[in-house]
Amino acid sequence: MNTTFLYKSDPMRGRQWAEVFGRRRPDIDFRIWPDIGDAAQVRFLAAWVPPDDIAERFPNLEVLFSSGAGVDQFDFAALPAALPVVRMVEPGIVRGMVEYVTHAVLGLHRDMPQYRRQQNEGRWQPLPVRPAAERRVGVLGLGSLGQAVLAQLVALGFDCAGWSRSRHAVEGVQCHAGADELPAFLARTDILVCLLPLTDSTRGFLDAKLFSMLPIGAGLVHVGRGPHLVERDFLEALASGQIGDAVLDVTDPEPLPPAHAFWRHPRIQLTPHIASMTQPLSAAEAVLDNLRRFEAGEPMVGGVDRAKGY
Numbered sequence: 001m002n003t004t005f006l007y008k009s010d011p012m013r014g015r016q017w018a019e020v021f022g023r024r025r026p027d028i029d030f031r032i033w034p035d036i037g038d039a040a041q042v043r044f045l046a047a048w049v050p051p052d053d054i055a056e057r058f059p060n061l062e063v064l065f066s067s068g069a070g071v072d073q074f075d076f077a078a079l080p081a082a083l084p085v086v087r088m089v090e091p092g093i094v095r096g097m098v099e100y101v102t103h104a105v106l107g108l109h110r111d112m113p114q115y116r117r118q119q120n121e122g123r124w125q126p127l128p129v130r131p132a133a134e135r136r137v138g139v140l141g142l143g144s145l146g147q148a149v150l151a152q153l154v155a156l157g158f159d160c161a162g163w164s165r166s167r168h169a170v171e172g173v174q175c176h177a178g179a180d181e182l183p184a185f186l187a188r189t190d191i192l193v194c195l196l197p198l199t200d201s202t203r204g205f206l207d208a209k210l211f212s213m214l215p216i217g218a219g220l221v222h223v224g225r226g227p228h229l230v231e232r233d234f235l236e237a238l239a240s241g242q243i244g245d246a247v248l249d250v251t252d253p254e255p256l257p258p259a260h261a262f263w264r265h266p267r268i269q270l271t272p273h274i275a276s277m278t279q280p281l282s283a284a285e286a287v288l289d290n291l292r293r294f295e296a297g298e299p300m301v302g303g304v305d306r307a308k309g310y
């Protein structure tokens with residue numbers, strides 16, 4: 001049987017994947033949705049949102065690759081139980097996230113939101129300059145993105161900590177694990193970065209209780225998923241000064257409706273879910289490497305544990 005790799009995401013980027021596959025794996029018939037060819041030959045699918053009838057439509061599917069780092073857009077219940085699911089781990093998406101979070105943390109660290117407000121008022125008011133070593137940054141999520149972001153923040157001299165489900169060791173970072181160690185992690189965090197996946201256990205995680213455990217005036221950089229954030233609790237935390245300034249790249253819903261409070265809030269800087277994006281050329285190389293692993297019977301990089309949801 002011929003092998004088809006089907007790509008179902010942005011077609012322009014798909015053409016760049018096709019170029020890499022054509023050069024590296026001419027034996028694979030690379031197709032871009034909706035040009036699926038013979039559905040029975042589709043053994044691999046890379047998608048942001050797979051078709052609803054995936055099981056019936058592609059009876060010989062062997063692996064589902066997410067075209068992004070997140071897999072929360074997948075309805076696991078609708079996927080064949082034994083189908084391996086793989087999230088995107090590739091250098092381009094990591095680099096983009098490192099750039100975005102570093103920019104946001106540096107902006108909060110150097111009081112850029114306050115200077116923007118002062119500029120709007122025509123006010124020339126210098127504030128004290130604190131060294132990075134005196135700013136405590138905490139990253140929720142020590143996965144591919146969280147660890148890469150922390151490496152850059154450590155290199156810039158920030159006092160860094162991280163929190164995850166299981167214990168990790170990351171050079172230069174105080175690593176905390178599990179619910180018991182969350183309060184201590186939060187209590188020492190001046191700027192909190194959320195890089196958690198969206199799962200049943202992390203939905204609504206950024207709530208009033210969590211905010212109350214941060215030092216007063218803490219900054220927030222939210223690049224996880226919109227539903228992590230409890231909107232009402234967040235607005236109250238901003239109003240009380242519990243949260244000082246926030247940089248939000250993700251919201252619920254996306255896009256935000258025109259009248260939404262976040263748009264014009266003086267303490268919120270908003271971007272339209274652009275913190276990072278899968279880069280087609282390096283992503284295609286990473287997926288080809290995973291195909292090689294799959295064919296050799298080795299574990300793939302970014303394999304999803306459906307029980308955990310990420």
Ligand SMILES: NC(=O)C1=CN([C@@H]2O[C@H](COP(=O)(O)OP(=O)(O)OC[C@H]3O[C@@H](n4cnc5c(N)ncnc54)[C@H](OP(=O)(O)O)[C@@H]3O)[C@@H](O)[C@H]2O)C=CC1
Pocket residue numbers: 069070071093097140141142143144145146163164165166167178195196197198199201202223224225249250273274275276277310
């Ligand atoms: N805004 C944007 O443009 C983008 C946003 N993202 C978001 O970033 C997220 C993270 O990506 P990535 O780093 O690749 O993901 P990974 O799966 O590599 O890492 C997830 C991390 O979160 C931790 N975690 C998950 N659930 C819990 C929990 N309940 N309690 C404590 N820790 C938990 C994991 O802990 P452990 O290590 O113990 O398993 C792990 O350290 C994506 O899922 C996506 O939502 C991704 C790309 C772009």
Ligand SMILES: O=C(O)C(=O)CO
Pocket residue numbers: 067068069070071088273276277278
């Ligand atoms: O890759 C992801 O999960 C993203 O959020 C990119 O937008």
